[in-house]
Amino acid sequence: MAAAAARVLKRKAPRGFLKRLIKRQKPQLHFRSGLDLLVHLNCLLFLHRLAEETRMQAFQNKSKIIKEKHICSAAKVILKKSRG
Amino acid sequence: MAFLYENEGTTRTLLHQVLEMHPLSSPISTNNRSRSCTESLFASSDTTLRKRKKTAPVQPKDTGGTDQHFVEHYDLLEKGTPRILLKKILQTASEDSVLVPVLMNSQEPVPVELQEESKWNSLELQLPEPEPSASLAPELLIHSRRKRCLRVSEFEQEVDQGLAVSSDLTGEKRASANKSSMSRSFNLTLATVIPPESVERPGLARRPQIRKKVDMEAFEHGLKDIPLTLLSDRCSNHSTTPVDGARSFQSSPYSLRFRKSLTKDQQPRATTYQANQRKKGPRRAIKSWPKSPLQNQPPSANSMSIRRQARPWTGRPSQNSYLSAYSVLATSNISREAVAKSDVVYQGEEEEERLMVDQAEESEEDTETPQRAVVSELSMKTPEFLQAKRHRSFSQPASLAPPNIVLLPSKLTQAKCAPKRCATGPRQPRDPDKASLDHYCKVFSYYAKMPVEKSASKTLVKCLDQYFRTLCDDLETFAHHAGRKTVLLDDLELLMRRQGLVTDEVSLYVLVERHLPLEYRRLLIPCAASGNSVFPAGAHKAKERDRKEKQRYWSWLPRSEQAPFPPMWIWMEKISQKRTL
Numbered sequence: 001m002a003a004a005a006a007r008v009l010k011r012k013a014p015r016g017f018l019k020r021l022i023k024r025q026k027p028q029l030h031f032r033s034g035l036d037l038l039v040h041l042n043c044l045l046f047l048h049r050l051a052e053e054t055r056m057q058a059f060q061n062k063s064k065i066i067k068e069k070h071i072c073s074a075a076k077v078i079l080k081k082s083r084g
Numbered sequence: 085m086a087f088l089y090e091n092e093g094t095t096r097t098l099l100h101q102v103l104e105m106h107p108l109s110s111p112i113s114t115n116n117r118s119r120s121c122t123e124s125l126f127a128s129s130d131t132t133l134r135k136r137k138k139t140a141p142v143q144p145k146d147t148g149g150t151d152q153h154f155v156e157h158y159d160l161l162e163k164g165t166p167r168i169l170l171k172k173i174l175q176t177a178s179e180d181s182v183l184v185p186v187l188m189n190s191q192e193p194v195p196v197e198l199q200e201e202s203k204w205n206s207l208e209l210q211l212p213e214p215e216p217s218a219s220l221a222p223e224l225l226i227h228s229r230r231k232r233c234l235r236v237s238e239f240e241q242e243v244d245q246g247l248a249v250s251s252d253l254t255g256e257k258r259a260s261a262n263k264s265s266m267s268r269s270f271n272l273t274l275a276t277v278i279p280p281e282s283v284e285r286p287g288l289a290r291r292p293q294i295r296k297k298v299d300m301e302a303f304e305h306g307l308k309d310i311p312l313t314l315l316s317d318r319c320s321n322h323s324t325t326p327v328d329g330a331r332s333f334q335s336s337p338y339s340l341r342f343r344k345s346l347t348k349d350q351q352p353r354a355t356t357y358q359a360n361q362r363k364k365g366p367r368r369a370i371k372s373w374p375k376s377p378l379q380n381q382p383p384s385a386n387s388m389s390i391r392r393q394a395r396p397w398t399g400r401p402s403q404n405s406y407l408s409a410y411s412v413l414a415t416s417n418i419s420r421e422a423v424a425k426s427d428v429v430y431q432g433e434e435e436e437e438r439l440m441v442d443q444a445e446e447s448e449e450d451t452e453t454p455q456r457a458v459v460s461e462l463s464m465k466t467p468e469f470l471q472a473k474r475h476r477s478f479s480q481p482a483s484l485a486p487p488n489i490v491l492l493p494s495k496l497t498q499a500k501c502a503p504k505r506c507a508t509g510p511r512q513p514r515d516p517d518k519a520s521l522d523h524y525c526k527v528f529s530y531y532a533k534m535p536v537e538k539s540a541s542k543t544l545v546k547c548l549d550q551y552f553r554t555l556c557d558d559l560e561t562f563a564h565h566a567g568r569k570t571v572l573l574d575d576l577e578l579l580m581r582r583q584g585l586v587t588d589e590v591s592l593y594v595l596v597e598r599h600l601p602l603e604y605r606r607l608l609i610p611c612a613a614s615g616n617s618v619f620p621a622g623a624h625k626a627k628e629r630d631r632k633e634k635q636r637y638w639s640w641l642p643r644s645e646q647a648p649f650p651p652m653w654i655w656m657e658k659i660s661q662k663r664t665l
Contacts, residue, residue: 014523025556029563030570038576038592039555044599045585046551047524050544051531058534066529066536068543075547082583083554 015040050078521545555579 018036022029053074058066528544529536536544562575580586585595 021552022556022559025553026560028569029556029560032570032572034573035571035576038573038596041596041599042555042576042580042583042585043524043548043551044527045580045595047528047548048531050547051528051533055534064534066534066540068537068540071540071543071547075543075550079547079550079554082551083558 018043046078046082049081050074053078521548524548558582 015036018039019031022031022036022039050071054066054070057070057074058064061067061070063070525536525541525544528541558579559571559575562578563569563571566572566575577586577592580592580595586592
């Protein structure tokens with residue numbers, strides 16, 4: 001677990017990827033330099049919430065492995081929450 | 085060819101004469117000089133030389149080969165450095181070539197070669213000379229190691245032979261000490277000269293192979309994972325190039341086809357059906373499931389699978405998306421946990437075979453160009469398809485699977501052939517996407533603290549796509565509401581506040597500190613730095629600073645005259661100076 005944590009946390013935010021993604025969707029938008037980091041932070045938090053919800057769904061279904069249906073149902077809730 | 089070999093004494097004298105002449109750096113001049121040298125020193129007896137030689141290579145062969153080499157090398161002599169010359173010498177090294185006395189008929193090619201040889205000899209001999217003058221001991225230590233390394237390759241052996249020959253030639257007539265030193269120095273110097281190239285070459289020779297292997301595997305891997313993001317992107321960006329669509333289209337068939345080649349022997353049949361079915365995919369996106377079009381596809385697929393190998397790579401991402409869609413559906417349908425791609429392919433094949441049984445097989449052969457037109461059409465239709473698929477994927481993954489599987493394979497096989505040729509080309513654009521998506525999958529699995537299925541990761545990618553889309557929309561709304569065209573940090577903070585991540589208790593910076601590594605924290609959180617500056621400076625702070633700068637500039641003037649603005653260039657200069665702090 002520690003190794004996985006280290007692997008996850010020491011990774012860099014894919015800034016180029018994020019910038020490209022957003023530019024593709026909204027080319028008319030200009031971005032500040034630090035923004036993609038915050039977007040990455042947002043992603044991490046979103047994933048965090050999604051993971052929590054998915055884990056709860058999996059527990060409810062009494063399965064030890066996360067399945068697609070868990071993620072789907074969890075995503076519906078979390079996406080609605082993250083709509084802003 | 086008759087070689088003229090010099091006696092020991094003549095060699096030595098030749099060497100001395102060469103040394104006395106100009107430095108090595110000018111091969112041309114040395115050549116001339118050596119020519120004149122060798123002329124004067126010419127003495128030959130084949131028999132004596134052969135007696136001297138202890139190693140017995142096939143001399144005529146060597147001569148013939150070396151002659152040719154020397155002819156080639158003659159040009160090198162004109163242009164190359166002594167190092168290159170030595171290298172060439174060693175390549176063609178043979179006992180004969182090492183010592184070639186010269187007939188000084190520059191007009192004849194043979195004498196020219198001989199002259200070259202002799203010149204090389206002189207060069208060779210010349211090079212070691214200055215070396216021994218330096219301290220031998222350290223050289224010995226260093227070169228002994230290199231000599232050992234040199235032992236490995238062929239031309240090292242040749243070098244050794246050459247050295248042996250030279251040493252034989254030189255050593256016999258001289259005192260043993262001289263001979264040993266000469267040969268040793270000779271060996272050493274040659275060793276010093278050669279190793280870089282010899283060592284470098286095997287590495288260079290190996291590299292391309294490694295690259296090829298990585299390309300295929302990484303490509304496969306990338307094909308599998310990326311699509312979903314691109315799917316959504318395709319949906320949103322109709323305006324973006326159709327090439328993108330074509331690309332993704334091609335990539336997925338490519339991967340599928342590749343898979344098939346790995347997994348099954350019935351490649352042509354499977355790929356053809358796949359191609360046909362996938363080709364029909366986008367048309368089906370409109371939710372008609374005619375089976376007859378599929379029948380038209382199989383014949384084209386037969387030729388397509390073969391021809392597509394040669395098709396140039398036009399675009400991968402869209403195909404990739406198809407592949408991903410296909411794979412997602414397939415896996416969701418059959419829910420395998422084995423390696424995703426192979427599974428996808430296998431399942432696709434199963435589906436296709438079933439369809440094949442239902443349909444009649446035709447043996448038409450479509451040309452590539454109509455397929456390409458189809459591909460472009462399909463790429464345009466992909467957004468619809470993707471949109472439809474995406475919306476439905478959340479609600480009815482299972483029901484969608486079979487038709488989508490039918491749809492996708494044809495396109496996927498089509499795309500498979502095309503990308504194969506340019507495997508290295510589009511690789512870079514795709515890899516970062518895949519890498520970042522993988523990153524997010526890993527983050528998710530870490531947060532969840534439970535094993536995640538491979539099929540689930542596809543869903544995750546889709547969720548992320550959806551999330552990004554809403555995120556961008558929200559940011560745009562916020563910026564527009566503020567009358568700005570640029571998204572600022574404030575917009576993001578507002579977004580997080582609305583999401584419920586940032587509250588009165590939890591501020592944005594707390595979250596930044598918690599989750600982001602140190603370097604990013606420094607960038608995002610304004611910290612006070614020395615010199616009365618804040619780093620990083622927010623937008624509003626910058627404006628304030630500029631305003632204050634303006635005021636300060638004119639403070640030396642009486643207040644009544646402070647109104648006029650300083651010349652722009654002065655002001656900008658000062659601002660930039662301040663900003664670069």
